[in-house]
Amino acid sequence: MNICKTVLSVALASVLVTSQAHAETSVGAYVNYDGWSTGTIDSFNTDTARQAATINVFSTFDYNWWGHLRYQSGNIVSRGATPLITWMPYKRDRPDANILEEIIDGKHDGYVYAWLDGFKYWLSTYPTHEQPKIALRFAHEFNGTWYPWGDKPDALKAAWRHLHSMFVRKGVSHAVDWVWNANNVDVDSYNDITRYYPGDDVVDWLSIDGYNWGSNYSFSSWKSFDETFSQQYVKMVENYPGKPIMLAEVSSAEPHDLPSASKGQDGDDSDALESKELWISDMMDRIKTTYPAIKSIVWFNTNKELDWALNLEGNTGLTAYNNAVSDSYFAGTLDVSIPTDTASEEEKPQLAGRAASNEVPEARQGDNAVTAYAMAMAKKPQVVGIAKLAKEAMGIRKMNKNVLRSWRLESILPKEVDENRQ
Numbered sequence: 001m002n003i004c005k006t007v008l009s010v011a012l013a014s015v016l017v018t019s020q021a022h023a024e025t026s027v028g029a030y031v032n033y034d035g036w037s038t039g040t041i042d043s044f045n046t047d048t049a050r051q052a053a054t055i056n057v058f059s060t061f062d063y064n065w066w067g068h069l070r071y072q073s074g075n076i077v078s079r080g081a082t083p084l085i086t087w088m089p090y091k092r093d094r095p096d097a098n099i100l101e102e103i104i105d106g107k108h109d110g111y112v113y114a115w116l117d118g119f120k121y122w123l124s125t126y127p128t129h130e131q132p133k134i135a136l137r138f139a140h141e142f143n144g145t146w147y148p149w150g151d152k153p154d155a156l157k158a159a160w161r162h163l164h165s166m167f168v169r170k171g172v173s174h175a176v177d178w179v180w181n182a183n184n185v186d187v188d189s190y191n192d193i194t195r196y197y198p199g200d201d202v203v204d205w206l207s208i209d210g211y212n213w214g215s216n217y218s219f220s221s222w223k224s225f226d227e228t229f230s231q232q233y234v235k236m237v238e239n240y241p242g243k244p245i246m247l248a249e250v251s252s253a254e255p256h257d258l259p260s261a262s263k264g265q266d267g268d269d270s271d272a273l274e275s276k277e278l279w280i281s282d283m284m285d286r287i288k289t290t291y292p293a294i295k296s297i298v299w300f301n302t303n304k305e306l307d308w309a310l311n312l313e314g315n316t317g318l319t320a321y322n323n324a325v326s327d328s329y330f331a332g333t334l335d336v337s338i339p340t341d342t343a344s345e346e347e348k349p350q351l352a353g354r355a356a357s358n359e360v361p362e363a364r365q366g367d368n369a370v371t372a373y374a375m376a377m378a379k380k381p382q383v384v385g386i387a388k389l390a391k392e393a394m395g396i397r398k399m400n401k402n403v404l405r406s407w408r409l410e411s412i413l414p415k416e417v418d419e420n421r422q
Helices: 002-021 038-047 065-078 099-104 109-124 153-169 225-239 276-290 318-325 348-356 367-378 386-398 401-410 415-420
Strands: 026-031 054-060 082-088 134-138 176-183 205-212 245-252 294-301
Touching (some): 054 065, 054 294, 065 109, 176 225, 176 245, 205 225, 205 294, 225 386, 245 276
Parallel strands (some): 026 054, 026 294, 054 082, 176 205
């Protein structure tokens, strides 16, 4: 027992020293117009103290690569950033369709292969040594009920592995990081995000979406960064140590935001004396000191149902953000290195077969997994805010379905942006 403790302590000390000396946490954003305009990307980069390493865009199964995403991704790459493509299994003309089951049945194989042909050709337009990568966030916020793909863990896993196998067969998996994304609060039937995990072999990043909604809903109140993220973060590092974590959507309401009945907001202005500046300062400090697995931060920089942005009309928080990201700790890119198991030369021929299987393999254990687990357990936040998140989950469950869908889905695919995609 003493020998085991000594070995673990030595490994842990080495990892923690290395992680502090070579920080790899990057910053990025979702900006208006989903990458169709370089102007909004340039504006964000001009106003912030560190250029965005990642730009998030939302896309559905209505849109392909060559006719749509090549333009958006090309704009993002031209600004030195990695496209984070939020790929939603959704079609506007069939908003309630179970696209996950259709993917499993192969009904969208033609669309996906055409998407991949366009992606592969787009890659070839860049010099070999300069070909970009993308991060693909498929079926995000799966543990919610506001999207038609939510609350379907078995279908999510099978559809994920089906798609991943297609990327492998097309020979483009080297250019894609797969991002598994949970909402910060469980609003599904399972209350267990591990039910949705498709397997270590087909996931590159873990990620969380979380917002401080302030007091704008009757079921919400001002939450600190820890109250917003600690619960889901700890679940992730305990179950999947060694995987980098992305905050794929993060923001805070403004204290001056007032509840809007037209947007389904039935709260009050009891958060009027809070501070978005202080919220952001605390967030960045907590990430640096207590959340070592967070390697990417993607700010939701738009004013939709609330004023989430940093640098648009009426926003605050930019000074705190700039002060924080000036620290070299936040100078990373999406190319991170976290201790994890890798396939041996003997195992590599089996990878394509494993990717084509819909069965989730058991986690592999090894020295690197032990080291990663030690790192995750040694520096992690205390879980707080459980009661607040439970109240939010209960309130969201009671929301009218149409209001809820408008609140979450239509706010990220506004009509005016959608028309630009035709």
